[in-house]
Amino acid sequence: xxxxxxxxxxxxxxxxxxxxxxxxxxxxxxxxxxxxxxxxxxxxxxxxxxxxxxxxxxxxxxxxxxxxxxxxxxxxxxxxxxxxxxxxxxxxxxxxxxxxxxxxxxxxxxxxxxxxxxxxxxxxxxxxxxxxxxxxxxxxxxxxxxxxxxxxxxxxxxxxxxxxxxxxxxxxxxxxxxxxxxxxxxxxxxxxxxxxxxxxxxxxxxxxxxxxxxxxxxxxxxxxxxxxxxxxxxxxxxxxxxxxxxxxxxxxxxxxxxxxxxxxxxxxxxxxxxxxxxxxxxxxxxxxxxxxxxxxxxxxxxxxxxxxxxxxxxxxxxxxxxxxxxxxxxxxxxxxxxxx
Numbered sequence: 583x584x585x586x587x588x589x590x591x592x593x594x595x596x597x598x599x600x601x602x603x604x605x606x607x608x609x610x611x612x613x614x615x616x617x618x619x620x621x622x623x624x625x626x627x628x629x630x631x632x633x634x635x636x637x638x639x640x641x642x643x644x645x646x647x648x649x650x651x652x653x654x655x656x657x658x659x660x661x662x663x664x665x666x667x668x669x670x671x672x673x674x675x676x677x678x679x680x681x682x683x684x685x686x687x688x689x690x691x692x693x694x695x696x697x698x699x700x701x702x703x704x705x706x707x708x709x710x711x712x713x714x715x716x717x718x719x720x721x722x723x724x725x726x727x728x729x730x731x732x733x734x735x736x737x738x739x740x741x742x743x744x745x746x747x748x749x750x751x752x753x754x755x756x757x758x759x760x761x762x763x764x765x766x767x768x769x770x771x772x773x774x775x776x777x778x779x780x781x782x783x784x785x786x787x788x789x790x791x792x793x794x795x796x797x798x799x800x801x802x803x804x805x806x807x808x809x810x811x812x813x814x815x816x817x818x819x820x821x822x823x824x825x826x827x828x829x830x831x832x833x834x835x836x837x838x839x840x841x842x843x844x845x846x847x848x849x850x851x852x853x854x855x856x857x858x859x860x861x862x863x864x865x866x867x868x869x870x871x872x873x874x875x876x877x878x879x880x881x882x883x884x885x886x887x888x889x890x891x892x893x894x895x896x897x898x899x900x901x902x903x904x905x906x907x908x909x910x911x912x913x914x915x916x917x918x919x920x921x922x
Contacts, residue, residue, distance in 0.1 A: 584628055584629075585630070585689075585691035585711065586629060586690050586691075587632065587688065587691060587692075588624055588626065588662050588689070589619035589622065590662050591627075591723075592615075592635075593655075593656065594651075594655040595620075595635075595639075596620065597655070598648060602643035604642060609639055610635065612638065613631050613634055623660075629691030629710075629711065629720075632720070633709070633715070633719070633720045636648060637717075637719050639719075640719050646753075646754075647756075647757030649718075649719040649720070650723075650726050650758070652723055653725075654760075656730050662687070663801060664681055666800065666801060667681055668789070669789060670801070672789045672791075673782065673785055674735055674736070674782045674783070674784045674786060675696075675703070675783060677786060678696050678703075678705065679696055682694045682696055683801075686818075690710070691709055691710045691711060692707065692708070693709075693819070693822045694706070694708075694822070695708075695822040698779065701779050701780075702743060702776055703778075704775075705776075706773070706822060707725055707773045708773070708818075708822050709721055709724065709773075711866065716873070718749050721749070725775060726762075729742070729745065729762055729775060732775070735784060741763055741764050742762075742777045742778075743776040743777060744766075744775070744776045745762050745766040745775055746767050746776065747767070748773050749769075749874060750768055750769060751768035769874065769877060771884075812848035812849075812852070816834055816859055817859055817863065819833075819837050820863045824860075824885065829887050831856045834856075861901075864897070868882065868886060871886075872909065873910075879891060879906060882894065
């Protein structure tokens with residue numbers, strides 16, 4: 583399926599492209615993104631087109647930190663409807679959870695999840711895409727923007743416990759040190775940020791309980807008007823839950839506030855099933871995981887929710903008509919782990 587996002591996602595693209603020697607308007611034309619996307623931040627554009635634009639820009643300019651350069655310039659005003667969530671909740675933790683609820687208003691292709699683990703908060707980020715190709719730049723842009731939002735509230739001296747990426751490390755870590763103020767971790771089992779839970783209990787000075795009611799009604803109205811179907815919401819949750827090993831129809835139903843029969847009924851009405859949604863998610867995610875040759879296949883199997891490596895291998899052969907090693911031999915040259 584196709585995912586869309588607000589063209590505000592291209593904020594700072596022109597400045598960064600020119601800074602690394604690119605013609606931003608030619609790059610946009612190559613990606614088939616109209617100039618009006620730069621004029622109206624609410625224009626809906628295909629997320630896959632933006633992903634290709636970022637990857638092409640980083641490659642052509644030999645600037646593997648292209649998306650990070652965009653992220654470090656972002657302000658709250660660039661978040662559109664999501665900028666209102668800080669008025670809806672009294673704490674930063676609440677604001678993050680609201681972002682999870684309303685993320686589809688900004689970016690349908692970004693699934694975000696907030697989890698508590700032993701005094702830490704794990705902010706997981708998942709880029710949804712059925713299009714082939716690397717999503718490294720889109721992933722780093724998302725992580726950079728979330729980090730930017732947190733640091734604007736918590737101050738320039740604040741640091742998370744860790745910044746995690748599932749892709750392989752770059753040749754140089756300088757950009758990550760500049761943007762995050764710390765070393766990022768690579769070849770991890772998820773993309774996202776790990777924070778000390780107590781840091782996110784910080785009160786938000788902009789919170790207004792009276793205004794919060796109006797903001798909540800406004801955001802709910804926007805969400806009701808969005809084009810996201812129930813099947814889309816199930817897909818987002820499946821992507822978010824798979825890597826954590828907690829993906830089941832019961833868990834998805836719980837997150838949506840319904841029972842499992844309702845989930846099955848929604849999907850049936852849209853001509854699909856829960857098993858098909860899970861299978862599609864696995865097919866989307868698996869190529870990203872196996873492109874990184876440093877990641878053990880046993881880990882890939884776990885990330886995709888398989889009980890064993892043998893079960894994963896049988897599934898892969900059925901879906902792709904070859905073994906993982908043969909797939910890597912055919913596709914790996916373009917995705918060598920040393921690539922930026």
